[in-house]
Structure formats: structure tokens, C-alpha cells
Amino acid sequence: MNWDLLATYVARAVALLTAIPVHESAxxxxxxxxxxxxxKRYGRLSLNPLRHFDFLGALCMIFVGFGWAKPVPIAAATNFRHPRRDMALSAAAGPASNLLLAFLCMIFYKLVYYLAPGTQGWIFVSAVLFQMVWTNITLAVFNLMPVPPLDGSRIATVFLPRGAYFGLMRYERYIMVGLFAVLMLGWLDTPLRVATNFVWNLLVSATGFIEAILRAVL
Incomplete structure (x- = not known):
């Protein structure tokens, strides 16, 4: 059995139950x-995966490596005091939650790597945690791309003239189809991998205290 491949699929399935609900509820x-x-009124301030579930997005998440959930309804023009700024802050909360999850998973990954016995079961757990870190980082990096309808586009529009912002949103559906095609063709594989590796290395450094504690204790 290919344990690494199984760990990848398990991690992606777990991401559906953790990373995506946390992202959307954030x-x-x-x-x-x-x-x-x-x-909140629509029940989206919840960690229940079914509240955010999109069937096609879930399948893509498990078997392709990227996916999506149901969009979170936001009435920015009606309820936000500063619509563009507050929309950007709300958008940034999703990727930030994935980075926090990646940070926590990295801590557990290191603890298992250094402390758990080298049995097949613990090796599998370590592989799943590794994939969970990678999946959460990938979700954050992917969603931060400044392309509609991704979160990065909501953040980037803070710096655009008002007319350019509404002009861009008018073509959001077509841009989304184009983005999906580009992803399927693999044209973004290299830049996404470079960005993901960069964030991975940052998290390795940020969790360096784990090794320091273990060296002092063991």
C-alpha cells in the first residue's frame, strides 16, 4: 500500500472537516x-462542515488538491461602516485561520516526529500531520492570490480606484472560469509551490522552540 498517497487523501478529507469550516467561519x-x-444569521458562524459544504468543491479538494465551499453571505454595502476596508479584513480572516491551523499542525507534527515510536501507525499519523500543514498552507496561499473570487482579490481592491473595483467585480464569474482552467492546465503549479515552500520554511522557523524545548528536556 502507498502510505504517503493514503495520507494525502486522508489529510485532504480531514481538511474538509477542519480547514475549510474554520476558514469559512472565520x-x-x-x-x-x-x-x-x-x-451569522445564515448559520455560517459554525464549525459544522455541512454548513459550508459544496459537493463539487469537496470532491476537487480530495482528488485534485484544491476546492471550495459555499460563499459566505456578506452585505458589505449595507452593514459595514467602511465597506471596502471591512470587506478586506473579513476576507483576510479566512487565510489567516488556515495559517494558524498550519502552525498548530506543525507543532503536533514535530512532537510526533521526535517523540512517537517508529511504528507504522505513528509514521502514518506523522504523514497525515505533514499533509495537513501543507494543505492548510496551500489553502492560505491559493486564497491570497489577487484574483476574483479569491480572498486576495477582496484585499487587493482596497488599493484600487473605486471604478476599477466595480469594473473587476462585473467580470468575476468569467475570471473564475479562467482561473479554474489555468489551475487544471498546471500553469500555476510552480509559483504556488514556491510560495507554499516559503511559508512552510517560515513555520519551521516559527516552531523552532519545539526543538529547543526537546533538547533541554531529553
Whole structure:
């Protein structure tokens, strides 16, 4: 059996139950704190995966490596005091939650790597944690791309003239189809891998205290 491949699929499935619900509920939480309770009223301020489930997005997440959930409803123009700024903050909350999860998974990965016995079961757990870190980083990096309808586009629009912002949003659906095609063709594989590796190395450094503690204790 290919344990690494199985670990990849298990990690992606676990990501559906953890990373994506946390990502979407982070959007809902941030928008609620900024004055828009729309997502909360629709039940999206929840870690229940079924609240955010999109069947096709879930399948793509497991078998392709990228996917999506149901969009979080936000009434920015009606409820935000500063619509563009607050929309950007709400958008940034999603990738930030994935980076936090990646940080926590990296801690557990290092603890298992250094402390767990080298049995097949623990090796598999270590592989799943490794993939969980990678999956969460990938989700964060992917969503931070400044391309509609990704979160990065909501953040980038803060720096665009108002007319350019609404002009870009008018073509959001077509841009999304183009983005999906580019992903399927693999044209973004290299830049996404470079960015993901960069964030991975940052997290390795940020969790360096684990090795320091283990050296002092063991």
C-alpha cells in the first residue's frame, strides 16, 4: 500500500472537516465583528462542515488538491461602516485561520516526529500531520492570490480606484472560469509551490522552540 498517497487523501478529507469550516467561519466571525451579522444569521458562524459544504468543491479538494465551499453571505454595502476596508479584513480572516491551523499542525507534527515510536501507525499519523500543514498552507496561499473570487482579490481592491473595483467585480464569474482552467492546465503549479515552500520554511522557523524545548528536556 502507498502510505504517503493514503495520507494525502486522508489529510485532504480531514481538511474538509477542519480547514475549510474554520476558514469559512472565520469570514463569518470577522464580518459579524465588523458589523454585518448576515453570515451569522445564515448559520455560517459554525464549525459544522455541512454548513459550508459544496459537493463539487469537496470532491476537487480530495482528488485534485484544491476546492471550495459555499460563499459566505456578506452585505458589505449595507452593514459595514467602511465597506471596502471591512470587506478586506473579513476576507483576510479566512487565510489567516488556515495559517494558524498550519502552525498548530506543525507543532503536533514535530512532537510526533521526535517523540512517537517508529511504528507504522505513528509514521502514518506523522504523514497525515505533514499533509495537513501543507494543505492548510496551500489553502492560505491559493486564497491570497489577487484574483476574483479569491480572498486576495477582496484585499487587493482596497488599493484600487473605486471604478476599477466595480469594473473587476462585473467580470468575476468569467475570471473564475479562467482561473479554474489555468489551475487544471498546471500553469500555476510552480509559483504556488514556491510560495507554499516559503511559508512552510517560515513555520519551521516559527516552531523552532519545539526543538529547543526537546533538547533541554531529553
Amino acid at each position: 469570514h463569518a466571525w470577522a464580518s459579524d465583528k465588523l458589523g454585518d451579522p448576515t453570515a
